[in-house]
Amino acid sequence: MSERLKRDFFIQPTLKVAKALLGKNLIRIYQGKRLSGKIVEVEAYIGPQDKASHGYLGKRTKRNQAEFLVGGHIYIYLVYGMYWQLNISTEKEGEPTCVLIRALEPLEEIIDSTNGPGKLCRALKLNKSFYAEDLCQSKRIWLEEGEKINPSQIVKAPRVGIDCAGPYWSSIPWRFYLKNNKFVSKK
DNA sequence: GTACAGATTGAG
DNA sequence: TCAATCTGTACT
Numbered sequence: 001m002s003e004r005l006k007r008d009f010f011i012q013p014t015l016k017v018a019k020a021l022l023g024k025n026l027i028r029i030y031q032g033k034r035l036s037g038k039i040v041e042v043e044a045y046i047g048p049q050d051k052a053s054h055g056y057l058g059k060r061t062k063r064n065q066a067e068f069l070v071g072g073h074i075y076i077y078l079v080y081g082m083y084w085q086l087n088i089s090t091e092k093e094g095e096p097t098c099v100l101i102r103a104l105e106p107l108e109e110i111i112d113s114t115n116g117p118g119k120l121c122r123a124l125k126l127n128k129s130f131y132a133e134d135l136c137q138s139k140r141i142w143l144e145e146g147e148k149i150n151p152s153q154i155v156k157a158p159r160v161g162i163d164c165a166g167p168y169w170s171s172i173p174w175r176f177y178l179k180n181n182k183f184v185s186k187k
Numbered sequence: 188g189t190a191c192a193g194a195t196t197g198a199g
Numbered sequence: 200t201c202a203a204t205c206t207g208t209a210c211t
Binding site for chain 1: 204205207
């Protein structure tokens with residue numbers, strides 16, 4: 001059993017948090033069971049300057065308000081009417097920044113595949129009830145220290161699924177994943 | 188009240 | 200390569 005990540009961890013610069021999240025363990029308590037997985041793939045979304053972010057130009061709505069919360073809160077969002085995206089807000093209150101969790105390596109009790117944002121949420125039984133949940137206080141989901149990751153293991157790549165944001169933003173390497181990990185989403 | 192986009196997935 | 204599928208948002 002490792003130590004739970006504290007608020008300090010999440011209020012660092014988003015890109016730093018994104019890289020630091022690789023290798024951490026995500027713990028989800030479901031029906032008395034402990035579902036957990038190691039984070040192997042993430043993407044950073046940095047609000048006002050990021051056209052692909054819901055917080056672009058400081059646009060703040062009911063839908064994306066969790067993205068503005070102080071670091072450590074869950075921003076969960078439904079896309080295409082069927083898939084949930086699990087994000088973790090970063091930095092301080094009022095900053096529309098977050099990190100999208102794209103893939104986990106299953107550790108405990110997880111039977112569904114987790115190599116994609118939608119499948120990951122399905123495997124962990126995550127839904128809208130987790131909107132704005134505080135990872136620093138929640139009793140049903142949180143993050144723990146995990147495997148120590150060597151910086152050379154971290155691969156930078158362009159983000160996925162946001163081509164509509166334009167060639168410039170969709171090419172920025174704000175996606176990070178662990179080298180040679182087979183649970184990283186393909187493509 | 189209605190229109191519409193959307194950080195995906197999996198089947199063909 | 201492309202369609203499925205639905206909630207919140209924005210607009211009338």
